[in-house]
Amino acid sequence: MSRELGFGMAVNEALHLALESDPDVILLGEDVAGGGARDSGDVDEMGGVLGTTKGLVKSFPGRVLDTPISEMGIIGTAVGAAATGLRPVAELMFMDFLGTCLDPLLNQAAKLRYMFGGKVRVPLTVRTVSGAGMQAAAQHSQSLYWITTGIPGLKTVIPSNPADAKGLLLSAIRDDNPVIFCEAKGVLGLTGEVPEGDYTVPLGEAALLRSGGDVSLVGLGCTVPVCMEAAAQLAAEGIEADVLDLRSLQPLDEEAILSSLAKTGSMVVVDEATPRCGIASDVAALCVDRGFDSLNAPVKRVTAPHAPVPFSQVLERAYMPAAADVIAAVRELG
Amino acid sequence: MSRELGFGMAVNEALHLALESDPDVILLGEDVAGGGARDSGDVDEMGGVLGTTKGLVKSFPGRVLDTPISEMGIIGTAVGAAATGLRPVAELMFMDFLGTCLDPLLNQAAKLRYMFGGKVRVPLTVRTVSGAGMQAAAQHSQSLYWITTGIPGLKTVIPSNPADAKGLLLSAIRDDNPVIFCEAKGVLGLTGEVPEGDYTVPLGEAALLRSGGDVSLVGLGCTVPVCMEAAAQLAAEGIEADVLDLRSLQPLDEEAILSSLAKTGSMVVVDEATPRCGIASDVAALCVDRGFDSLNAPVKRVTAPHAPVPFSQVLERAYMPAAADVIAAVRELG
Amino acid sequence: MQWNREQLLDSYRKMRTIRAFEEKLTELVSAGKMGGFMHLYAGEEAVAVGVCAQLAGGDFVSSTHRGHGHCIAKGVEVAGMMAELFGRATGVCKGRGGSMHIADIEKGMLGANGIVGAGIPLTTGAALTAKLKQTGAVAVAFFGDGATNQGSFHESLNMASNWKLPAVYVVENNGFGEFTPTDFVIPVKDIAVRAESYAMNSDIADGMDFFDVFEKAGRAIERARSGGGPTLLECKTYRFHGHYVGDPLVYRSKEEAEDWIQNRDPLLRFEDRALAEGLLDSDALRRVDKLVEEEIAAAVEAAEAAPLPDPAEVDADVYAESPA
């Protein structure tokens, strides 16, 4: 059975299932339990700034914890808790705040197991909201998953739809490694079919959303709908595109990328993050290494410009990759 | 006139010149003025943990400041000082500590100018020691310049020899943007010819260190000597390599990369950083985009594995790219 | 305490401008004419204005996500602010910053800041500049109670105290960080006690009373300027609106809010005292009200007519051209 659910409610459902099925799962973050209504009936009316954790503290009292505005403390504490027997899901309200808590991820969560000679597990999940599209401007709109992807010891995932959000989040929480779970603003407003009950989407598997032999379009998070739209428009002129949703950024599903490339011979990678040292470069580099023999054309990257995210809506629209940009890149392939 | 100078002393000389030529230049960081000998004759005997800033506080009293162990405070303060009229050179003792001070770089230094509509300059330099090779292990050996490179608004440079260190540091300090200056452990022990007096090496220009038509070897920091060694060995078997030292990671000298590729048709990029979302991917992605027509073979990346840096010397040696790895990659090009 | 009629009228005008400016914003957001994340300062006007009335043009302030009040108090032009919030090319940040990053360094305003606590080190740096370049300037950081739980607060105050920097750290304790009451997350009654960790001076002001803030800020600023080192000044205040525009406000009681709004409105308290003590007369205040209304109406009109930024300039001004 499945029904239509919003992205946030799919996340909420996964959290509910995770809390229910494992007493070691806890949630912590700013206002995740709703803050000041603690002593009234509306205790978790707010459920975080975006309402995603609504209702959970009522069902799981004592396991959904509001924290001070102390990201270093929140994430660092969650790492320590994960290493000693809990399975925390910490909320980093916006991914831009990574700047205030990188150390516990970079130097602790990611490295403890290796440094300890394999003797510890750090089953930590960090849920965070990434990306542009709400005019939240430079410090509340970044897609910084390339940083967490690049850090050995972390895993990073970014679902593009509610069903994957639920399944990937359950996998992330149950994984025995630190996983960064990105909720891209550009898909937060989506609703979609979401299976009921408990299921997981495995980490490290891309999803082929559309099949076509002419060109591969590779997206992640909110650029997946952009690729689908571009594919639809291209189809109207007879160009059939493969559309691959990466879903996991680390581990990266290299085989899915290479097999799409083998089929089409050309690829456009679409990422809303900035261009340097990003996922798009990694995918292109993979193609020109292991996929070299399949290549019939340049690999094009459609990304944000090398600039902060602007406030003004006209600028923000120009900043974010759109279907027209993808189509233009496909045309450049000749 | 030039003479042999160690890497650290070349950096020291650049700092001296910068302080001398501009009264707005200040240095700040942990023990950069030598700490507790303040009231004795040995005031700056120590000059930071690696002795790089030795002697400067005596020549420029009041302008070389020891700080608490507060990286967020140090870098954040330096950003505020840079925005209001000073030209600070802050020391981040090891680049691994980026985790404790990312926000002032990511969300402040890099973005103020853009967010302010172009109305501010942030002439900040952050000197930091990066990389492996001293058995300093997981939390004191990282090459995290891919993070600063990927952040729009920052520049990042990494010299491979003393002469470039001096010239690039002077450029970095005099640049009106925040620049991250990486001193790679793997080249800290080098000595080399260093011109006397004041000179600059422009940001954004790679250096072609050796010319050869068969394959391009691209290095940065401590992989430059590795590439040179590989090139020498390859030459012995009749394979002539172009060796390009990137020097600047952002801005990246794309033209130099592409023109080497145009000459050789094949490339190996050698970086001591981890493989995901790094400089090597960016260079490879550039080749398969703008350089596609020049490509005769896959672009190979020789990097560290996707793992933290180990302590044990045998492991650390296996971890770091060596000439043999470069040569093996060249052979794979067929 | 020293003040003159001019200064008082100007302060009243600034408080009134903040209030009226934000009333207009609420209207514009409801009408769908403005977007983005927006946090209103209304209710806290006496803090920004009481402090900034003691500052000179060359002094610096840093601000927070709740930055409109600090901008106006530090002299940023309303027209440029309004255009900014409309995302226009004529905005004070060319439409790139928006409400959360509004700034005007020419006015000594180092920016609103989307990162809680991040303005505190910026101010510390501005104070370091003032000290080393001997400019005589003072730098003030405004930040919320919630921000005092950030590492940047701790590290900055310690550094400023060690170096005896000419800085004032103003904590606007409005009782909440988002939806969470301050006493859930700060186990001390007065945040001012945190100064003791740094051997720093501290003071507590009634943040709803312009005169009290003015006096205590004056002392702190004077101390900073004369080499006496930094101060942590806690101003007890309240935000009249929700955390952001649209906040359903279920986490605080209506009675509590009503009490603050009805009985402690800083504009009314200012007026009561100014009239009672004959410092200003009612006509003068009403004339200011009218001028403010006109200024804001004009700002809206100009902003609506102003050009949008050119999308081609989306990546302009990322880097400064360098002489080198």
Added chain:
Amino acid sequence: MQWNREQLLDSYRKMRTIRAFEEKLTELVSAGKMGGFMHLYAGEEAVAVGVCAQLAGGDFVSSTHRGHGHCIAKGVEVAGMMAELFGRATGVCKGRGGSMHIADIEKGMLGANGIVGAGIPLTTGAALTAKLKQTGAVAVAFFGDGATNQGSFHESLNMASNWKLPAVYVVENNGFGEFTPTDFVIPVKDIAVRAESYAMNSDIADGMDFFDVFEKAGRAIERARSGGGPTLLECKTYRFHGHYVGDPLVYRSKEEAEDWIQNRDPLLRFEDRALAEGLLDSDALRRVDKLVEEEIAAAVEAAEAAPLPDPAEVDADVYAESPA
């Protein structure tokens, strides 16, 4: 105060082991047999051992770059430590960690840490686990005076106090952070006062006196275990060696160092009191000394004979296999 002969002998043995272990390291480093960045704990033995003597096996400690003492005090095997520092496959971390990241979670030792201050949140997390899972465990963070200037200290202590976690924060105030005297960078005399920012209990112990540390740590740990919340315990101490092996030590006076080393050596003070009060006898202590020497010699011998890690395993153990 409660103690028995067994406990005292064990504590002496641990202090002696730390001292002898590090004397051996100095030798090995000078002989070029060991590499890496190494920070010695000698002089501070009474702190680690005095605190850990009050802990049980299920309790946790986090440590710093100066971690050998905390390891030994918490019961980590010397043989595995020595092999680790030799970079052997038999090391307690398989040669991957080294001195700065030595750890043994099975012994409740959450790791030395190359990042100043980073162990503090880890301990806070371990205390959260203890509280939520009601394990009855206590978590202790050891860290230096310098680390109290890190944001992680501030954020963690505030959270721990708010949540009344079963944690003890032990600051080893040895008067220096690297080459910089504590009073250059911390403007208060006693770091313990920083607890007041969090309404946290605090205490100050003579870190050169095992008995004083033991007593005060005991109180703090007991308070934590019984639900009374965390404590900041400042131990005044001194490192006998430089910041790292090789430090030329020009930043502190010879006289000061001599005074601490001659007159306050925690091992000598322990022995003096134990003998004077008839708690232990001299023969027993000398027997311990001998056993320790033997244990360390054996550890060196075993480590030198042990295999190096397989270079092919350089990227093993980055991720755990997951059931999912």
